[in-house]
Amino acid sequence: MKSNNKFSSALVSVEAAWVCAAEVDIQQEEEERVELLERLRKQSVKDKYELVSASTRLDQELREQQLQWKKKTEIRRLRQLPENEQELAIKLVETSSSNNKKKCSIYAMENLRLTMLMKDSTLRQRMKRKKARPRIVQDMLTLERRYAAVCCVMRF
Incomplete structure (x- = not known):
């Protein structure tokens, strides 16, 4: 009789575990559905105003690029480097011709x-x-x- 009680209590505990697992699974699915609905709502709102955000994003990127260009030209000016490769090539040709005239070690x-x-x-x-x-x-x-x-x- 005691073994029968142990067996039935084991069955009850296994069934309880299955019920708990099923409840947890249902709860997780419900949370996933809620998250998916939130994402869909955000996306629909975002799609309505996409043109405005895209234009502002492009303006911001343009400003950032202009700022980077200004910084680079300022750094070049401070270093007194030529601003383009043509000037650099001309200077190299001039220095090489003067170096040919004046042989240095x-x-x-x-x-x-x-x-x-x-x-x-x-x-x-x-x-x-x-x-x-x-x-x-x-x-x-x-x-x-x-x-x-x-x-x-x-x-x-």
Whole structure:
């Protein structure tokens, strides 16, 4: 008789578990239906006013692009870089023709390029004073030390 009670209580608990699972499943389906209805309502409202939002979105994108263009031109102006590639090509041709007239050593050219990149006036002045071939390795090491010092300062 006790085993029969255990068996019936086990059956009742299994049936109760199935009922609970079914209720949970029904509740989840109902929540999904409600979410779907909300999304459909939002989409229908959005479709009514889509033209207005699209035009304002395009205006905003245009303003952002204009702002980015202004920033880029300002940065180029500050760096004194040419605004288009044609000017850059013309300058390269002019410098190459002047370089052909005036043969410089490879080390001096590389040193000049590095100084222009770093905009380091002291190194340029030293090049003007000293006509001997500069030590490019030393210059590169000094630049590396400067970068390391700046990075260490920026971290703290």
